[in-house]
Amino acid sequence: MDSERTLLVTGATGLQGGAVARRLLRDGWRVRALTRDPASARARDLAALGAVPVAGDLEDLASLAAACAGAHGVFSVQDFWAHGYEAEIRQGGNLVDAAKAAGVAHFVYASVGGATRTAGLGITHFETKAQIERRLIASGLAYTIFRPVSFLENFTQEAVLTRMFQRKAISFPFPGDRPFQLLAIEDEADLVAAAFRDPGTFLGRAIEIASDERSLSELAELVSAALGEDIGFREVPLDQFAAFAQQTEDAGLVAATKVGPSLVPQLRWNQTAPVGGWAADIDAVRRLVPTLRSLEAWVASIDWAALRQAHAPRGEPASDLVRSSAR
Structure with missing residues (x-):
């Protein structure tokens, strides 16, 4: 039956959901890509790969019921940064309820590392996910929860790249010589695919996931080598970072200008706990997916030449300063 090979992917036009949708398509699943606008460019790109964009909204219960109907599994991810605290909890719960009513066999939820270890610290975008986790477990659905650590792709966001090329340094409020766990989004997608492919190994589990554990100075050294120019690492004091966030100045992270009151407590926690909290x-995660990317492999997968071309300061020719590390 088609329903036995059909998976609903939320956030399908975003980074996490898009990576998951593409990976599941490669495994031969029928993918329903939930989107508010099936005619958008990203939705059309997924359709060209074989996905079926379906109109829906995590605030619209009827659209979620229709999207879940007949689906074998659901991949759930919500966007705190776009919608805020109450909306994320509500939207995550709406999807759990719709999946339960539709008889979905396997619900995979993208939470966050530390969701259950940071209560009372004011990290609201962690608190929302802890609440959704509890709602999912209480629902009786067969589930897998993945708890990703910091995404490597945070360092390829537009504001981060612009700042990096202007200052010739990766800026972050964390000591450059301390180990920090990092995750490639494509590794998360591989883990989600493995969970749907081999549910017996994953059902009923909540797994914190990372690709590698390295220092941010090492990241800067690898990016520098890939670009063929000096890129250093600069630790930004947290109070300075907080001021940037409050004044909506360039703090090196896109989210910082939107939700500093939530992000700053997270970064304070990152600073004070081992490996960023x-x-x-990682060895156990690698046993689940042996293809986990090392930091070197992730850097080599990025077309830094194209990024440098796009984000070079005005008046500075980019073409003679970089070489591509894409593989």
Whole structure:
């Protein structure tokens, strides 16, 4: 039956959901890509790969019921940064309820590392996910929860790249010589695919996931080598970072100008706990997906030449300053 091979992917036009949708398509699943606008460019790109964009909204219960009907599984991810605290909890719960009513066999939820270890610290975008986790577990649905650590792709956001090329340094409020756990979004997608492919190994589990554990100075050195120019690492004091966020200035992270009151407590936690507070057992994660990317492999997968061309300061020719590290 088609329903046995049909998966609903939320956030399908975003980074996490898009990576998951593409990976599931490669495994031969029928993918329903939930989107508010099936005619958008990103939705059309997924359709060209074989996905079926379906109109829906995490605030619209009827659209979620229709999207879940007949689906074998659901991949759930919500966007705190776009919608805020109450909306994320409500939207995550709406999808759990719709999946339960539709008889979905496997619900995979993208939470966050540290969701259950940071209560009371004011990290609201972690608190929302902890609440959704509890709602999912209480629902009785068969589930897998993945708790990603910091995404490597945070360092390829537009504001981060612009700042990096202007200052010739990766800026972050964390000591450059301390280990920090990092995750490639494509590794998360591989883990989600593995969970749907081999549910017996994953059902009923909540797993913190990371690709590698390295220092941010090492990241800067690898990016520098890929670009063929000096890119250093600069630790930004947290109070300075907080001021940037409050004044909506360029703090090096897109989210910082939107939700500093939530992000700053997270970064304070990152600063004070080992490996940034993250607790992924990377060897155990690698046993689940042996193809986890090392930091070197992730850097080599990025077309830094194209990024440099796009984000070079005005008046500075980019073409003679960079070489591509894409593989």
